[in-house]
Amino acid sequence: MKGNTSITLLLTIVLVSSSLAGCFGDALDEVLPERYGTPGGLTLACLQSDTYQSMVIEIDHEADYAPQSSSLDMIVERLESVCDKPGGISIELDEVEFNHEGTWSADDVREKSRLTKDASATTDSTLRWQIIFPSGTYEDDSVLGVAVDASSVAMFGDSIENAGAPFGIRISAEDVENSVMVHEIGHLLGLVNLVYESEFEHEDENNEGHSNNDESVMYWAIESTDLANFISGSLPNEFDEYDLADLAGMADGSIKVTDQLWR
Numbered sequence: 001m002k003g004n005t006s007i008t009l010l011l012t013i014v015l016v017s018s019s020l021a022g023c024f025g026d027a028l029d030e031v032l033p034e035r036y037g038t039p040g041g042l043t044l045a046c047l048q049s050d051t052y053q054s055m056v057i058e059i060d061h062e063a064d065y066a067p068q069s070s071s072l073d074m075i076v077e078r079l080e081s082v083c084d085k086p087g088g089i090s091i092e093l094d095e096v097e098f099n100h101e102g103t104w105s106a107d108d109v110r111e112k113s114r115l116t117k118d119a120s121a122t123t124d125s126t127l128r129w130q131i132i133f134p135s136g137t138y139e140d141d142s143v144l145g146v147a148v149d150a151s152s153v154a155m156f157g158d159s160i161e162n163a164g165a166p167f168g169i170r171i172s173a174e175d176v177e178n179s180v181m182v183h184e185i186g187h188l189l190g191l192v193n194l195v196y197e198s199e200f201e202h203e204d205e206n207n208e209g210h211s212n213n214d215e216s217v218m219y220w221a222i223e224s225t226d227l228a229n230f231i232s233g234s235l236p237n238e239f240d241e242y243d244l245a246d247l248a249g250m251a252d253g254s255i256k257v258t259d260q261l262w263r
């Protein structure tokens, strides 16, 4: 059971390990019966196929918060381009009720994700990642999406809806959702430097875990409503050449990968 006792315990752990800010939840694990790890902890499980031949992205959304079909198509396409999954990558879409009051913390996302997920991330030959789409906003309402552990992401539709507004008609909420979703999936893939050290200097020096290239979907401003101030032209929704080189290096073993949950 993941009741209030363990959540209280987790909160104390979070307080001492809050080095990753922004769109990451703070790191925690090891005290739960199932190990959930940190973003990037299932990177090799996706990039390689020796343990997991297929992959499911479970989407749990509240009524009126279903993602755009273009976002779903895009994350499958991006994952297929970098992950070795001969059994395929599919989406499972469920409408759920999270019964949550007030804003969302990283621990709220963890708790509600675990209560609604249909199956564990790593029990059989299928790797499962989960993205929840709740109503309401993150405790910092400039956050559009957050990756809270090795297999769990939340997307905040109310904030995404408003984030495109400063762009006027040039960038729609759909475009923002597309980019943020690929960005959070990128964190689950370990980008940037979450579970490895890139040979390229493309991690932003002021924004840990993010790219300094505004043409990468991993650019640091993608995570927040500040993006209007920092992005000129169209929003990136693709990994850049450095992101792709990092992923390829992890996949073929030429880059050392740490903190993997499953081996």
Ligand SMILES: [Zn+2]
Binding pocket: 022, 023, 024, 183, 187, 210, 223
């Ligand atoms: Zn981010």
